[in-house]
Amino acid sequence: MTKTRAKIGFSDELDVLSSIGxxxxxxxxxxxxxxxxxxxxxxxxxxxxxxxxxPLRRRRTGRNAQFxxxxxxxxxEAYCRIADEHGWGLGETLEYAVELLEKxxx
Amino acid sequence: MPVISFxxxxxxxxxxxxxxxxxxxxxxxxxxxxxxxADPEQWIRQWAALGPEPIGLSVTSCTSxxxxxxxxxxxxxxxxxxxxxxxxxxxLLVAQAVGMSDLVLIPLQASTMDAKGAAKTLKLIRNQSVxxxxxxxxxxxxxxxxxxxxxxxxxNVRQQLSEASVDVLETAIVERAAFRDLFDFGGGLSDxxxxxxxxxxxxxxxxRQFAGEVVRSLRNMEELA
Numbered sequence: 412m413t414k415t416r417a418k419i420g421f422s423d424e425l426d427v428l429s430s431i432g433x434x435x436x437x438x439x440x441x442x443x444x445x446x447x448x449x450x451x452x453x454x455x456x457x458x459x460x461x462x463x464x465x466p467l468r469r470r471r472t473g474r475n476a477q478f479x480x481x482x483x484x485x486x487x488e489a490y491c492r493i494a495d496e497h498g499w500g501l502g503e504t505l506e507y508a509v510e511l512l513e514k515x516x517x
Numbered sequence: 518m519p520v521i522s523f524x525x526x527x528x529x530x531x532x533x534x535x536x537x538x539x540x541x542x543x544x545x546x547x548x549x550x551x552x553x554x555a556d557p558e559q560w561i562r563q564w565a566a567l568g569p570e571p572i573g574l575s576v577t578s579c580t581s582x583x584x585x586x587x588x589x590x591x592x593x594x595x596x597x598x599x600x601x602x603x604x605x606x607x608x609l610l611v612a613q614a615v616g617m618s619d620l621v622l623i624p625l626q627a628s629t630m631d632a633k634g635a636a637k638t639l640k641l642i643r644n645q646s647v648x649x650x651x652x653x654x655x656x657x658x659x660x661x662x663x664x665x666x667x668x669x670x671x672x673n674v675r676q677q678l679s680e681a682s683v684d685v686l687e688t689a690i691v692e693r694a695a696f697r698d699l700f701d702f703g704g705g706l707s708d709x710x711x712x713x714x715x716x717x718x719x720x721x722x723x724x725r726q727f728a729g730e731v732v733r734s735l736r737n738m739e740e741l742a
Contacts, residue, residue, distance in 0.1 A: 416673045419632045441586050444616055447648035448586075452612030455641035457526070459608040 474502040519735050520589055520599045522618040524641075527634030528605030531624040531660025533560040534696050535727070536602040539622075541705035542728035543598050544574035551596035552576045553588055555614060556604040560700065567703025582610035589617040607637060616645050620734060621655040624690070627662065627671030639683060654738050658727070659689035664719075686734075688726040695720035 452458065482490075494504040521539065523532040533556065540561075544550045550573060554561040557580050565576040575596070579588040585601075592599045601618070603611050615621055615638075623638050625631035635657055642653050657678055662671065678685050690696065695706055695714045702709060706724055711717045 417629070419629060419636050419674065419677050441590060444649070445586050445613060448613045448616040448645065449609065451616070451641060451644035451648045452609050454644045455607075455612070456637060457607040457609060457612045457641055459606045 472500075472502065474500075478505075518593060518597050518599070519619040519738075520593055520601065520617055521620045521622060521731065521735075522601040522603060522614050523622050523624060524603045524611055524615055524638050525623050525625055525631065525634045526605060526607040526611065526637055527625075527631050530605065530626060530631045530634060531658075531690060532556070532605065533558075533602050534699075535622065535624045535658055535660055535690050536600050537561055537564060537699055538690065538696060538706075538724045539728050539731055540574055540598075540600045541571055541699070542724050543600075543732075544571040545705055545707060546728075548573060549595075549597045550574045551592040551599050553585075553592055553599065553601045554578045555580055555585060555610060556602050558604075561602050564700050564703055567701075568708075569704060571705045580604070580610070582608065582613055585610050585613045586617055589614060605634075607641075611638075612641060612645070615641055615653065616649060618653060619738065620731070621653060622658050622686075622731070623655060624658045624660045625674070626660055627668055627674050629670070629674075632674045632677070639681075654734065656684040656686050656734065658686045661692040662689040664691045686727070686730050688723070688730045690727060691719075691723050693720040693723065696724075 490504065491501070493499075494501055497504070499507070523536040525532055536552065537560075540550050540552045552561050552574065554576055555578075559578060559580075561576055562578050570576065577588070577592065579585050589599060589601060601614050603614055621638070621642055623635045625635045639655070642655050646653050659671070659675075675685065693716055695709055695717050698709055698714050699706065706717065706721050709717055714720075
């Protein structure tokens with residue numbers, strides 16, 4: 412083998428070591444700590460988002476049960492049209508429909 | 518008390534395995550150890566779910582870069598040793614944890630890919646040290662090495678590390694079935710059945726030496742401080 416192996420880059424930026432000051436207590440100031448880490452992360456290419464915890468949903472409707480039904484296409488079309496005209500969701504429309512029917516029955 | 522992080526943005530370098538070996542060894546010797554599993558894969562949490570953890574060892578989870586600093590600070594109040602197993606990504610979470618560490622161990626298999634991940638971690642440590650105005654102690658740990666042969670690529674990585682004056686732990690984690698089996702059976706090495714796991718005694722000796730060397734490094738740091 413005549414080829415030499417490529418440099419891995421362990422000594423990159425070794426020059427910055429000379430500017431290290433005396434040791435401070437770990438985590439003495441967590442806020443400062445966090446900011447320093449942000450700066451160093453950006454400089455060193457540690458910029459991946461990593462694992463993100465799922466953000467909380469802003470709108471909770473409480474409509475969380477599945478309700479599958481079969482209907483005629485024209486009924487579905489009419490149902491969706493009514494919902495769209497009012498700017499309602501399909502679950503919301505169902506609640507209004509049930510409310511109306513209950514009123515009628517009384 | 519001392520916070521030891523295992524970091525290498527390259528996946529499969531041996532972070533979780535070496536973190537677990539160290540944690541179980543320290544706990545078996547009577548230390549209180551808290552492992553913070555900061556890897557979204559949650560390998561150490563999964564290990565803990567398998568069965569009784571050694572007495573004195575507890576595992577918590579934190580995979581948020583917003584919360585990791587506080588999680589480490591709190592754990593350091595509770596346990597004698599805090600061990601952080603980091604994700605194999607160059608993320609802000611890793612940077613935050615490194616900044617909170619007394620000792621960063623950089624596991625790597627003797628391959629250029631692992632070594633490049635290690636080089637990236639070394640760069641991060643250096644930048645962090647400058648920003649925080651304190652040195653962050655760190656060492657490279659060779660993992661999954663062959664007990665019998667020193668490969669050419671291992672020689673190459675070792676030589677380049679030595680040229681760059683990077684500290685390398687004398688003890689390498691040898692490729693042993695017992696270390697893999699920990700993740701199948703739960704518990705520590707002493708809970709494994711010697712009839713079912715080959716070379717268990719050698720694995721135990723390797724683990725003892727590794728943990729011993731880490732403790733010596735920590736002790737030296739304390740003396741210097």
